[in-house]
Amino acid sequence: MEDDRIDLPQGTLDLLILRTLALGPQHGWAISERIQQVSREVLQVPQGSLYPALHRLERRGWITAEWGISDNNRRAKYYALTKKGRNQLATEAQSWRKLIAAVALVMDMK
Amino acid sequence: MLRDLLHRLRAVFRRTSVERDLDDELRFHVERQTEKYVRTGLTPVEAARRVRLEFGGLDQVKERCRDARGVGLWEGAARNLRYACRALVKRPGFAGVVILTLALGIGGNSAVFSAINAVLLRPLAFPEADQLMLLEQYEPKTANPATFVASLRLADWQRMNGTFQAITGYYPDEISETSGELPERIAAAWVGPRFFQVWGVIPALGRIFTPEEERFGGPGVVVISERFWARRFGSDPNVLGRPLRVGQQWYPIVGVMPASFLFPLRDVDVWRPSPLDAPYAQDRRSTWFTVVGRLKPGITATQAQADLDRIQAELGAKYPATDAALAVRVRPLKDVIVGGVGRSLWLLFAAVSLLLLIACTNVAALLLARTADRQQEISIRYSLGASRASIIRQLLTEALVLAALGSLVGLLVAAGALRMFHVLAGSLPRIAELRLDWTLVAYSLSCAAGATLLFGLLPAVRHTSRQTGESLAHRSRSGIPATYRLHWLLVGVQITLAVPLLFGAGLLLRSFDALGRVSPGFEFDRVLTFRITGNWGETTDIEALARRIDLTLDALRSLPGIGAAATSLAAPGVPFQRQTEFRILEGEATPDQRIAASTRVVSEGYFGTVRIPVVAGEACPREPAAPAAVVNRRFAELYVPGATPIGRHVEHVPTNPFLAAGRIVGVVADAREDGLNREPPAIVYWCQSAPVPAPLFLVRTRAEPMAMADTIRRKLQELEPRRSMYEVMPLDERLSDTLAENRLRTALLSAFALTAVTLAAVGLYGTLSYLVSMRRREIGVRLAMGARRHDIATALLRQGILVSLTGCLVGLWLAAALGRAVSGMLYAISPLDVPTFAGVLLLMTGTAVLSSLWPAVRAARVDPMRVLREE
Numbered sequence: 001m002e003d004d005r006i007d008l009p010q011g012t013l014d015l016l017i018l019r020t021l022a023l024g025p026q027h028g029w030a031i032s033e034r035i036q037q038v039s040r041e042v043l044q045v046p047q048g049s050l051y052p053a054l055h056r057l058e059r060r061g062w063i064t065a066e067w068g069i070s071d072n073n074r075r076a077k078y079y080a081l082t083k084k085g086r087n088q089l090a091t092e093a094q095s096w097r098k099l100i101a102a103v104a105l106v107m108d109m110k
Numbered sequence: 111m112l113r114d115l116l117h118r119l120r121a122v123f124r125r126t127s128v129e130r131d132l133d134d135e136l137r138f139h140v141e142r143q144t145e146k147y148v149r150t151g152l153t154p155v156e157a158a159r160r161v162r163l164e165f166g167g168l169d170q171v172k173e174r175c176r177d178a179r180g181v182g183l184w185e186g187a188a189r190n191l192r193y194a195c196r197a198l199v200k201r202p203g204f205a206g207v208v209i210l211t212l213a214l215g216i217g218g219n220s221a222v223f224s225a226i227n228a229v230l231l232r233p234l235a236f237p238e239a240d241q242l243m244l245l246e247q248y249e250p251k252t253a254n255p256a257t258f259v260a261s262l263r264l265a266d267w268q269r270m271n272g273t274f275q276a277i278t279g280y281y282p283d284e285i286s287e288t289s290g291e292l293p294e295r296i297a298a299a300w301v302g303p304r305f306f307q308v309w310g311v312i313p314a315l316g317r318i319f320t321p322e323e324e325r326f327g328g329p330g331v332v333v334i335s336e337r338f339w340a341r342r343f344g345s346d347p348n349v350l351g352r353p354l355r356v357g358q359q360w361y362p363i364v365g366v367m368p369a370s371f372l373f374p375l376r377d378v379d380v381w382r383p384s385p386l387d388a389p390y391a392q393d394r395r396s397t398w399f400t401v402v403g404r405l406k407p408g409i410t411a412t413q414a415q416a417d418l419d420r421i422q423a424e425l426g427a428k429y430p431a432t433d434a435a436l437a438v439r440v441r442p443l444k445d446v447i448v449g450g451v452g453r454s455l456w457l458l459f460a461a462v463s464l465l466l467l468i469a470c471t472n473v474a475a476l477l478l479a480r481t482a483d484r485q486q487e488i489s490i491r492y493s494l495g496a497s498r499a500s501i502i503r504q505l506l507t508e509a510l511v512l513a514a515l516g517s518l519v520g521l522l523v524a525a526g527a528l529r530m531f532h533v534l535a536g537s538l539p540r541i542a543e544l545r546l547d548w549t550l551v552a553y554s555l556s557c558a559a560g561a562t563l564l565f566g567l568l569p570a571v572r573h574t575s576r577q578t579g580e581s582l583a584h585r586s587r588s589g590i591p592a593t594y595r596l597h598w599l600l601v602g603v604q605i606t607l608a609v610p611l612l613f614g615a616g617l618l619l620r621s622f623d624a625l626g627r628v629s630p631g632f633e634f635d636r637v638l639t640f641r642i643t644g645n646w647g648e649t650t651d652i653e654a655l656a657r658r659i660d661l662t663l664d665a666l667r668s669l670p671g672i673g674a675a676a677t678s679l680a681a682p683g684v685p686f687q688r689q690t691e692f693r694i695l696e697g698e699a700t701p702d703q704r705i706a707a708s709t710r711v712v713s714e715g716y717f718g719t720v721r722i723p724v725v726a727g728e729a730c731p732r733e734p735a736a737p738a739a740v741v742n743r744r745f746a747e748l749y750v751p752g753a754t755p756i757g758r759h760v761e762h763v764p765t766n767p768f769l770a771a772g773r774i775v776g777v778v779a780d781a782r783e784d785g786l787n788r789e790p791p792a793i794v795y796w797c798q799s800a801p802v803p804a805p806l807f808l809v810r811t812r813a814e815p816m817a818m819a820d821t822i823r824r825k826l827q828e829l830e831p832r833r834s835m836y837e838v839m840p841l842d843e844r845l846s847d848t849l850a851e852n853r854l855r856t857a858l859l860s861a862f863a864l865t866a867v868t869l870a871a872v873g874l875y876g877t878l879s880y881l882v883s884m885r886r887r888e889i890g891v892r893l894a895m896g897a898r899r900h901d902i903a904t905a906l907l908r909q910g911i912l913v914s915l916t917g918c919l920v921g922l923w924l925a926a927a928l929g930r931a932v933s934g935m936l937y938a939i940s941p942l943d944v945p946t947f948a949g950v951l952l953l954m955t956g957t958a959v960l961s962s963l964w965p966a967v968r969a970a971r972v973d974p975m976r977v978l979r980e981e
Contacts, residue, residue: 028135029142047143048166051136052174059179067131070138077135 013045013053015096018081018089021063025080027070028054054079062088132175136168169494177497190507197508204480205512208473211872212516212561214865215469217523218462220554222858224524225531226455227553228544234444235370235543237310241405242443243414245277247397247422250437259399261384261391263433264302266425267401273409273417278302279399280373284804285356285380285645295643295834296338297377300384306333308404309373315339316350316365319383323364326385332361336369338379354380394432402443415440447539454855457932461611461862466557467564468607468866472873474565475600477509479880481569488574502570509566510559517558521551534854572596597877598909602917604873605958608866609921609950610928615863616946617932617939618856624938625849631781631790632682632720637808637841638815639681642826643833644803652800656733658830659800662807663713665829669821671812676716677805681844685785692794694749695759695771705749707741707792708784713799717778719810720841727756727776730797737772738797744780745792760794772796786845787852787937808841815840855935867953871961878910878965889969890977903970910962911955918954922947 020031031054032045057063062085070076081089140161147157165171198205233239245267247259259267259279268277279302284295303324312318314336322328332354334342343349353360361382372378384399385391405414418438426434481488491501525546532541642662648655659677666675692705714732717724717740730740739760746755754777761771775797780790799805811818819838826835846853882889889902929941939946 027138029139033146047139047161047164048171048174051139051171052178055175056178074138074141075134076138077131 013049014057015089015092016043016045017050017053017057017079018062018085018092021079021081022086022089025066025068025078027068027076027078029076031079057085061085128179132172136171140165140168173497173500177499187503187507190504191511193504194508194511198511201480204476205515207872208476208512209516209519211469211472211476211869212513212558213519213523214869215462215466216513216517216520216554216557216561217527218862218865219459219466219557220517220520220524220550221527221531222455222459222462223553224528224546224550225541225544226459227549229448229455229540230452232543234447234540238404238407239444240442241275241407241409242308243274243403243405243411243440244443244446245401245403245418246439246441247436248439249435258397259401260394260397260432261302261386261388261399262394263397263425264399264401265386267403267418267421267438268303270421270424271403271414271417273406273414274403275406276304276308277401277403278305278308279384279401280305281384281398281400282378283645284643295836296379298380298382299378301381302384302386302399302401305381305383306367308402309371310404311367311371313365314368315347316363318365324383324385326388328383328385330359330361331364331383333365333367333381334363335367335371335379339366394429403440411440411442449539451539451851453934454851457614457935458855458858458862460931461614461859464607464611465862465866465869466561468604468869468873470561470564471600471604471607472869472876473512473561474568475597475604475873475877477565478569478572478597478600479877481505481573482884485573498574501574502567505570505574506562506566509570510562513558513562513566514555516561517554520554520557521546524550524554534857568596594881597881598913601870601874601877602913602920604870605914605917605954606921606924608863608870609918609954610925611859611863611866612950612953613922613925613946614928614932615856615860616949617929617936617941617943618859620943620946621936621939622849622852622856625787625852628782628786628938630683630786631779632722632783634683634720634841634845636811636813636815637720638811638818638822638838639809639841639844640807640819640822640835640838641804642807642830642835648803655803656798656800659713659805660733662826662829663715663799665825666807666809666822667715669818669825671818671821673810673812674715674719675807675809676719677713677799677807678716679711679801679805681806681808681841682710682720682781682783683786683841683845684848685788690762692760692762694755695761697750697753697758707745707749707794709794709796710783711796711798711801711805713805714797716795716808719808720781722781723779725777725779726754727774729776729778730795731775733799734775734797737770738775739772740776740778740795740797741774742778742780742790742793742795744790745794746777748792785848787849852935867957870954871957874910874914874958875961875965878906878962879968882906882965882969885969886972886977889972890974893972894974894978899970903966906966906969907959907962910966911958914954914958914962918951918958921954922950925950 016035017031020026020034023034026034028050032047032050035043035045054063054065058065058079062082063079064082065077065079067075068078143161143164144154144157147160148154152160162168234242236242245259247257247263258281261279264277264279268274271277280299283298283300285298303319303321306312306318313333316333318333319331323331334349334354339345339349343352349363349366351362351364353362355361367381390396403414405411415438418440422433422436422438426436488501492498528544528546531544644655648658663675663677666672690707690709692707694705712730714730716722717729724740725743727740731738741755741760749755750758755774756776758774759771760774778795781793782788782790783793784791809815809818809822816838823835826833892902893899925947926942933941
């Protein structure tokens with residue numbers, strides 16, 4: 001397979017996780033799958049970093065975890081966005097858009 | 111914050127379940143991912159392989175998850191502690207050296223800290239002791255010292271102030287108590303109203319004085335000390351009401367003060383009221399009280415000062431003759447008691463702190479070498495997924511265990527040092543309050559924590575960089591870092607820090623030596639000093655008192671083996687009073703010139719006894735009909751230049767009703783009366799044999815002074831059986847007591863400096879030995895290729911000396927900068943003393959050569975064949 005595993009900056013992975021969870025509670029594997037699908041296979045979530053990131057976000061209180069039953073009837077840990085996490089997502093999304101727009105301006109200059 | 115803590119706590123206490131959850135979560139992911147790849151057509155084995163590749167090491171991910179949760183810090187601590195203990199037990203020699211080094215550093219530091227705590231930081235042993243103030247009256251316009259306070263003025267201050275709960279006064283006295291079989295000398299204190307209330311101490315038995323008893327004409331009663339109670343009455347609980355006989359009067363005992371109450375003097379046995387309204391106290395110039403007050407809660411010393419300034423200004427307007435020139439100074443009692451010892455203590459504290467730093471540097475070097483040895487172990491832990499933080503934590507835990515053990519042993523060192531303080535520094539203020547307590551334990555533990563960071567962090571950070579871990583594969587087993595710059599740096603730092611200590615000790619030693627050689631202008635060997643009991647009641651008949659003292663002196667002079675005898679208000683060479691101002695009645699008054707001189711009051715025969723030569727005129731005559739005085743040469747040169755002072759009259763300014771103008775009858779040579787470490791001042795000697803009931807007797811003996819004590823005692827017993835002789839000691843011992851603080855700080859600083867140099871030498875030796883053992887292979891190869899043994903040894907030696915010299919020079923520069931700190935304590939030695947500089951340089955270089963020699967020789971003895979075979 002072509003090595004698409006670009007090391008995402010930490011903040012970016014956090015942002016992507018929060019955004020994915022905004023659609024509803026998910027377990028870790030589904031989060032990484034969803035990011036991959038939505039980004040049309042461009043973004044590969046670095047598997048080794050996913051879980052440390054989830055645990056870090058949980059510790060900060062942006063997401064909560066709860067054990068549930070997965071679609072194939074297995075015990076899985078589901079993460080959900082907290083109110084604090086939602087606020088955080090809003091702030092981070094806004095600054096992300098600002099950054100993108102700014103970078104675009106610079107890249108498009110003549 | 112709270113959520114974070116709960117999270118961590120859950121992780122600690124429910125560790126197994128958290129770990130199981132983590133396992134389950136990751137396994138679920140791996141399975142789903144594998145299923146996904148199987149669906150895309152991979153074989154289960156290939157799929158599993160691919161997942162493992164993507165995932166990285168499972169253990170590493172778990173470790174990172176634990177770090178992310180913040181679990182490792184807590185649960186790891188216990189594990190780290192176990193590892194650390196195991197690692198140290200395996201290397202007892204290494205652990206022993208480190209613990210001993212730290213024990214010296216921490217122990218010394220803790221001991222001096224506890225002295226600072228007891229003497230300077232802790233409040234005096236009275237309730238709310240911060241409120242206790244000493245109130246002094248002095249004359250701001252002249253250089254007059256603080257004098258005692260008149261009863262009337264004390265009463266005025268008491269009545270008019272708004273800032274004190276109470277103000278009282280006291281003065282010490284000696285009485286002969288005669289109710290027993292033999293008269294006993296008792297140290298007594300006369301105390302003003304509300305004396306015990308000011309201290310806030312209640313009696314162990316009975317009561318304190320009532321207001322009636324504190325008034326003139328009230329019932330005469332006494333309060334006694336617990337010590338006197340035990341000694342005289344066998345601690346009889348029925349002692350209250352029993353009378354003490356003093357002079358012709360009987361005084362019932364009304365109270366017993368607890369043993370801890372040692373004021374105003376350590377050996378006070380009896381307190382008696384001194385009424386302010388007594389007829390003999392109704393002169394504003396009759397002064398005898400030392401005044402102490404207790405501030406109201408919340409009032410500062412500054413506010414009290416302003417209050418008393420106002421009061422004294424009012425009194426000045428009301429009584430211009432006696433009070434206009436006076437001002438009041440309010441000082442915290444603690445500052446007065448502690449006095450100048452603070453400077454010495456802080457100096458010693460700086461010295462032991464340097465010592466602790468050296469110990470830490472030393473241990474850092476040792477740990478650095480040891481951690482380098484463990485590179486292999488660290489690399490393996492990295493490849494097992496340990497994070498850098500966790501490895502640093504483990505190394506720091508080891509350092510912490512070492513430091514904790516070091517501080518425990520250090521406490522033993524401190525306890526020993528405290529016992530030594532008690533013996534060596536018995537005469538210093540508050541030294542009796544020095545003890546091993548929890549503050550000290552807490553202090554030495556925090557020293558240990560600080561030290562851990564100082565010496566543990568360096569090797570931990572240096573030997574755990576990622577590259578070190580990853581380069582494991584490329585290294586041979588004997589792989590060693592190529593440079594040793596850090597090791598050398600640590601050696602240099604130790605030497606640099608040791609030099610100022612050595613330099614300071616050298617300066618103090620040389621100054622002490624210079625002090626010993628100074629010619630004081632009088633002869634203090636073979637002079638016995640003592641006092642004979644007398645009491646202030648005798649001063650009502652000054653002439654009778656003088657007759658008694660003169661008779662005693664005659665009796666002493668008649669004894670065989672005694673050359674001369676005299677009395678003096680104070681011992682020569684012992685600081686006594688600040689200078690006072692005088693006026694010379696004859697000649698033109700020069701208004702700008704102030705005549706300031708020290709005052710001494712001496713009897714006939716004084717100059718002969720201490721051998722101060724008379725230069726002109728005559729010495730003090732026996733009981734002069736009119737007041738007479740003798741001045742010293744310096745006084746004559748300064749204040750009566752170009753003429754003879756003999757025949758003129760000197761007088762105190764302001765005039766003192768009890769000291770009329772005296773005629774100058776002679777001039778004597780200069781002597782260091784105010785302390786061996788001070789230049790001779792201008793002095794006025796008043797000729798009076800009995801200025802106080804118990805002046806100091808000075809007797810020149812032909813043989814060993816103490817050998818005469820018994821003969822004198824028997825003679826006095828014959829003469830006046832009711833009086834006793836006390837404070838018997840040779841004059842040189844009195845002088846030596848005035849140098850106690852000086853001697854103590856010199857001895858301690860020298861001990862610290864020696865320890866520092868030893869530590870630095872051990873550090874140099876250890877580092878060089880380590881380098882030689884690490885470079886054996888390289889040395890072996892070089893020898894095999896034809897290098898000369900001699901060259902190898904010289905190269906090492908040269909490096910050792912070079913580093914030491916560099917450290918030494920930086921240290922000397924530091925010492926020169928710090929020299930100012932001790933300049934006030936030096937006598938006749940400049941803080942930039944060249945011989946001391948040279949001595950330090952020589953000593954450090956010598957030490958460096960000695961400690962480098964053996965490792966260098968060992969390097970030269972490396973057997974190339976054996977080294978190459980070991981490979």
